[in-house]
Every structure is written in structure tokens, then in C-alpha cells.
Amino acid sequence: MIRRFKVNDFRCIESAELSFSPEFNLVYGSNASGKTSLLEALAYLGRGKSFRGASTHNLIRHGAGEFVLFGETGTDGTGRRLGVRNSREGLEVRVDGSSEGGVAALADALPLQVIDPEVHNLVAGGPELRRRFLDWVAFHVEHEHLHTWRRFRRALKQRNAALKGGSGDAAIRSWNAEFVELSTLLDASRRRSLEVATESLMGFGFGLLGTELGFEYHQGWNRDKSLEQALEEGLARDRQHGSTQHGPHRGDLKVTYDERQARKLVSRGQQKLLASAMILAATDTAQTALEGPLLLLLDDPAAELDGDSLGRLMDAVAGLGCQVVATSLEKGALDAPAGAAMFHVEHGVLTAV
Numbered sequence: 288m289i290r291r292f293k294v295n296d297f298r299c300i301e302s303a304e305l306s307f308s309p310e311f312n313l314v315y316g317s318n319a320s321g322k323t324s325l326l327e328a329l330a331y332l333g334r335g336k337s338f339r340g341a342s343t344h345n346l347i348r349h350g351a352g353e354f355v356l357f358g359e360t361g362t363d364g365t366g367r368r369l370g371v372r373n374s375r376e377g378l379e380v381r382v383d384g385s386s387e388g389g390v391a392a393l394a395d396a397l398p399l400q401v402i403d404p405e406v407h408n409l410v411a412g413g414p415e416l417r418r419r420f421l422d423w424v425a426f427h428v429e430h431e432h433l434h435t436w437r438r439f440r441r442a443l444k445q446r447n448a449a450l451k452g453g454s455g456d457a458a459i460r461s462w463n464a465e466f467v468e469l470s471t472l473l474d475a476s477r478r479r480s481l482e483v484a485t486e487s488l489m490g491f492g493f494g495l496l497g498t499e500l501g502f503e504y505h506q507g508w509n510r511d512k513s514l515e516q517a518l519e520e521g522l523a524r525d526r527q528h529g530s531t532q533h534g535p536h537r538g539d540l541k542v543t544y545d546e547r548q549a550r551k552l553v554s555r556g557q558q559k560l561l562a563s564a565m566i567l568a569a570t571d572t573a574q575t576a577l578e579g580p581l582l583l584l585l586d587d588p589a590a591e592l593d594g595d596s597l598g599r600l601m602d603a604v605a606g607l608g609c610q611v612v613a614t615s616l617e618k619g620a621l622d623a624p625a626g627a628a629m630f631h632v633e634h635g636v637l638t639a640v
């Protein structure tokens with residue numbers, strides 16, 4: 288959770304210095320006032336990248352040369368100090384004065400999740416977002432996951448380079464053993480993490496949608512075959528593509544709703560609720576593993592939702608006990624709890640009210 292936050296030259300925000308409540312914070316203001324920009328800056332401090340997929344060039348305030356973010360976590364003086372500076376020379380990251388851990392150290396010091404108006408893509412979009420979702424849970428539940436994931440990426444890159452470079456069959460096969468070993472570790476780690484999160488996924492799903500959800504991990508190769516076999520049989524096709532077509536990098540988390548594919552849900556609002564349930568469950572699971580509250584960014588939660596659905600979402604969020612920074616057009620729109628910290632934003636200028 289974050290207590291103090293300083294922003295310089297990020298999007299339309301020239302400078303801001305805020306003290307957040309450890310519980311509920313509301314940022315309100317009219318369209319294009321800078322609400323999403325503030326959440327984007329907060330998320331950048333914990334991820335080293337934009338949740339809107341924006342490049343550095345678009346994030347630096349027009350006319351400025353760099354943006355700088357600074358944050359302090361924790362409530363009792365034991366918190367961490369996070370700093371990010373980004374210019375045309377590149378990204379600089381510091382946690383408690385050290386640049387050693389890079390972006391992973393940011394994520395470690397300020398774990399966070401985001402629910403924004405694009406959240407339905409987690410359900411409606413391609414498998415990449417769901418793999419990332421499952422890996423995020425696994426990073427917090429499984430100590431070795433990040434290490435395994437990095438080693439797997441390296442093995443995949445090497446095998447793909449051999450395929451692209453037109454290496455002989457023997458040279459490509461020589462990468463298989465390591466690739467299979469790391470795939471097996473990654474696969475097992477994802478499966479265990481999903482198992483740990485399942486009760487929470489079902490609980491939040493039922494709470495928000497009133498129905499039974501199903502979550503099934505698909506490993507990224509034919510389930511009736513070993514990965515060795517799939518690689519052997521797929522060698523010609525891998526050569527054609529210049530990349531490995533089987534493995535956990537092709538995995539997916541299949542989500543079903545009343546036994547139907549959730550991707551095919553007709554209503555955008557239902558997709559948003561389902562995706563939000565998944566994010567809340569991931570947050571819940573990580574909080575249990577980390578034994579502390581996470582930061583949840585809720586950008587315009589009212590978008591696409593009717594009053595009942597919004598009420599259920601906000602009740603579920605309140606039950607989670609995490610730190611929340613939410614945005615809305617109007618001060619009274621989200622029934623913020625008593626004691627919430629309120630900030631008004633206008634033309635990129637933030638004022639505590």
C-alpha cells in the first residue's frame with residue numbers, strides 16, 4: 288500500500304504531492320481532467336510500465352523532458368521508498384536507494400492490481416492477458432515462479448533463434464531437454480497457483496454474477512501427448528513459423544460461465560463483472576500469501592455497470608480489505624465510506640478536499 292506519492296510531468300499532471308488513506312481514496316473530476324493519468328502514474332510506480340500500454344514518449348508531459356515518480360509505502364515508518372525517472376535516456380528505478388532489483392523490485396515493494404474500463408479484455412480478449420493474470424498470481428504464491436519464468440523465456444528464445452536461423456534438426460533438438468524441463472516446472476507452478484486461487488475465484492464470481500464459474504488451465508500443447516512428443520511432431524511446423532508452437536507460452540486459462548465459454552458472453556457489463564471478480568480473487572490470493580493489503584486501482588468502476596452491479600462490485604471490494612484508489616466523475620457517485628480521502632482533479636491539478 289502507498290502512503291505518500293509525488294508526481295512530476297506525467298501526462299497532464301505537472302506536479303502533485305498526495306497523502307493517501309490506507310483504506311479508501313476517491314479521485315473525482317470531469318472528463319479529461321487527469322483521473323486516469325493519476326492511476327496510470329501510481330501503477331507505473333509499481334510496474335515500471337503503463338497499464339494503457341502507452342510508450343514513454345506519450346507519458347512525459349508535453350514540453351517536459353522526463354517524468355519523475357516517488358512513493359513511500361507502509362503505515363508505520365517501516366515502508367519502502369520507490370522512485371522512477373523516465374526520459375529519452377531510458378528508465379531509472381530505485382527502491383530504498385538501490386537500482387539493483389530493477390522493475391521486479393518495484394513490483395515487490397508495491398504489488399497492485401487494476402480494474403479499468405478495458406478490464407473486460409481479460410475475459411473477451413486473447414489468451415495472453417489470462418496467462419499474465421495467472422503468472423501474476425503465481426509470482427506471489429510460488430517463490431520460484433519468477434525465476435522459473437525467466438529461465439523458461441530464455442530457453443524459448445534460444446530455441447526460436449535456432450529455428451529462425453535454420454539450424455539442423457539435431458541442433459534444434461539439443462534445446463528440447465531444457466525447454467521441456469522448464470516448461471514442466473512452469474506448468475506445475477501455474478497449476479498449483481490456480482488451485483490456491485480457485486476458492487476465491489469461485490467466491491468472487493458467485494458474489495458478482497450469482498452463478499457458478501469454471502476455471503481450467505490449458506497447458507499449451509495437446510493434453511494427450513507429452514511435450515517432447517508434441518515438439519517432435521511439430522518440428523516442421525516450428526521451422527515454418529520460425530518459432531516454437533507448443534509450450535506454456537501458448538497456454539490459456541479457460542473461463543466458463545454457466546458451462547458456456549465466458550469469451551462469448553454477450554453483455555459487456557457481464558464481461559466486466561467476471562473480469563473484475565478474477566482481479567479481486569487474484570488480489571485476495573496475493574494478500575493471503577503476502578500477509579498484507581495490496582493496492583487496488585479502480586478507474587471509473589461505474590462505466591458499463593448498472594446500479595446493482597456497481598453496488599455488488601463495491602461491496603466485494605470493501606470486503607477485500609485492500610487499499611483502494613478509485614476514480615469517478617462526481618464526488619458522490621461511488622458511496623465512498625466515511626473517512627475516505629477525497630481528491631478533486633481539474634486540468635491535471637490535484638487538490639485534497
Ligand SMILES: Nc1ncnc2c1ncn2[C@@H]1O[C@H](COP(=O)(O)OP(=O)(O)O)[C@@H](O)[C@H]1O
Nearest residue numbers: 298299318319320321322323324345347348349
Ligand atoms: N503527455 C501528455 N502531456 C500533456 N497532457 C496529456 C498527455 N497525455 C495525455 N494528456 C491529456 O491529459 C488529459 C487527461 O487525460 P485522462 O487522465 O485520461 O483524463 P480522465 O480524467 O478523463 O481520466 C487529456 O486531456 C489528455 O489529452
Ligand SMILES: [Mg+2]
Nearest residue numbers: 322323324587
Ligand atoms: Mg479516465
